[in-house]
Amino acid sequence: MPKKFRNVTILLPAMDETYSLKETVDTIIETNKGKDLCEIIFLLCDRTTRECVCTAQSLCEVYKERLPISIHYQTLPFVGGAIREGFDLAKGSHVVLMSADLETDPYVIKDFVKRSKQYPNAIITASRWKSGGGFKGYSKVKLILNYIFQKIIAVMFFTSLTDITYAFRIFPTALVKKIQWEELKHPFFLETAIKPLRLRVRFIEISAKWNKRSEGVSQNSFFANFKYFKTAWHVRFMKKQDIWK
Numbered sequence: 001m002p003k004k005f006r007n008v009t010i011l012l013p014a015m016d017e018t019y020s021l022k023e024t025v026d027t028i029i030e031t032n033k034g035k036d037l038c039e040i041i042f043l044l045c046d047r048t049t050r051e052c053v054c055t056a057q058s059l060c061e062v063y064k065e066r067l068p069i070s071i072h073y074q075t076l077p078f079v080g081g082a083i084r085e086g087f088d089l090a091k092g093s094h095v096v097l098m099s100a101d102l103e104t105d106p107y108v109i110k111d112f113v114k115r116s117k118q119y120p121n122a123i124i125t126a127s128r129w130k131s132g133g134g135f136k137g138y139s140k141v142k143l144i145l146n147y148i149f150q151k152i153i154a155v156m157f158f159t160s161l162t163d164i165t166y167a168f169r170i171f172p173t174a175l176v177k178k179i180q181w182e183e184l185k186h187p188f189f190l191e192t193a194i195k196p197l198r199l200r201v202r203f204i205e206i207s208a209k210w211n212k213r214s215e216g217v218s219q220n221s222f223f224a225n226f227k228y229f230k231t232a233w234h235v236r237f238m239k240k241q242d243i244w245k
Helices: 019-031 050-062 078-089 106-118 140-156 173-178 187-198 223-236
Strands: 008-013 037-044 069-073 094-097 123-127 134-136 169-172 203-207 209-211
Touching: 008 019, 008 078, 008 106, 019 037, 019 050, 019 106, 037 050, 037 078, 050 069, 069 078, 078 094, 078 173, 078 187, 094 106, 094 173, 106 123, 106 169, 106 203, 123 187, 140 223, 169 173, 169 187, 187 203, 187 223
Parallel strands: 008 037, 008 094, 037 069, 123 203, 134 209
Antiparallel strands: 094 169, 123 169
């Protein structure tokens, strides 16, 4: 685990985002000190739209004098596979998991960095349920079910965290490289919280607002969320030594 924060790698899996991807990158670069940013890695796949690829290539060119930005074509399938490969590629002392569709607010990155400088060994995680956070464009039914699910998982893992499934966190890179990740689809986002919880890694929550994407199509169906329970049950009762690589 790092003794201090050096800089951060930003992982951005993208499928069909264009202006959202550009706004995400522009905001991160303009609101953070250059020395705090190590690199941005676009995680693309063979189904990424041509428009999205062109946007990523353009951003690499526009910012080439300010920050290393690269494109990685994933070999493992699905979004979890993309992030797992991104973890292995990350060169910064810390690494951010977020999305490219503006459902994860890029203005929060500077707050992640600030907290990681104070607590370099902790995972700083965003919460929509914490005071100051919130949801915009989330259906009432999904909101209620999300709240219930958060409470169930919190009880299972003896934690006071309020938003365990939100895929918006900054990790010590050394930690994520040592954990044996298993999930490939969206339950991977839950796995990135509950495996460190089993290992007694410290978590610090900060509030964040969630806004429904305005472009592209979500790759996560509502009913697929029930698969999270299988992942939670599996991790809750696995041996701790099996969590490490």
